[in-house]
Amino acid sequence: MDSTWVDTSLDLNLNLNLLNPRSEIPKREFKFKGDHHFSEFEERALVKQENGVLVEELNRISTENKKLTEKLSVLCKNYNNLQKQYMDLMTKNTENELAMAKKRKAESEDYYSNMIGLNGHTECSSTSDEESCKEPKENNIKPKVYRVYVRANASDSTLIVKDGYQWRKYGQKVTKDNPSPRAYFKCSFAPSCCVKKKVQRSAADPSMLVVTYEGKHNHPQPDSKAEQLSLSPSNGATIPISAVTLMRSTSPTVNLDMIQPGLLFDDDAKRSTIQEIEAPAVQQILVQQMASNLTRDPNFTAALAAAISGRFVDQKKKSN
DNA sequence: CGACTTTGACCAGCGC
């Protein structure tokens, strides 16, 4: 979907002629009209007339603003519905994939036993936290893997993705298929937490960071304020967590013991598709939220009105 | 001084 799905430019439909007293609005010639001096009465009448036109125009703009706000909220509603439907569809597809994988697994038990664990568990599910870290390796159970794509500044070499959790970097490696290094992080908030994440720039699109999460946190999110997943600090931009959730929903959420390994890691083709879907999706959400916030904010409308009136006063001064 | 990052060394898995 194109990011121009909603026009965010504030077309206030200001009749600039309104701001230019030299055009349609009756010219104010207070002092002379030929040899004729306006009387104070005539002068007041002219001002009154002009004020009337302005008030009328202001009312028209307010009405139009209301209409636009309504249209925007309808658009948001429709978008949310579509997103919900899309999520449902994705969930169904994932379930189907898992079912197919199960079927294949049953058919070719030998093949899968060589490639992956036989146990159906996909998460650290043991009773103690310590065990939850060790057991997957011992029993050949792979923890749940989430892959998230995050847009980041291409010039920023740091592989830091703030997601609200506390991470300790324990390694960095240049991999074969990607010139940019891969950084390895462990959750450092709780010593017993075994969640790891890998961050690497996408080979296809250096502006995208590929974040792979492994395992499940066994503690609450330490930074509750960090509901937004922000990009590297240098650019200061943030992506709302809803956007990331959406991205995750489109990326292959996989259970290693169910899906053929090739489907999981040979995902270059998938990745390009994912990027095509995700990048505009994030932009849409940003645009949507910005527009929604702006139209709901009374301060913004007040500031807008002030700016318009200020500009009008400026123009008037200039024309005088 | 403690927490965190960097980086070279080491290890395990895999293919040939």
Next chain:
DNA sequence: GCGCTGGTCAAAGTCG
């Protein structure tokens, strides 16, 4: 067995 590769360790360095 050997080499390649990804993942991890741990000592040294850095920073607040």
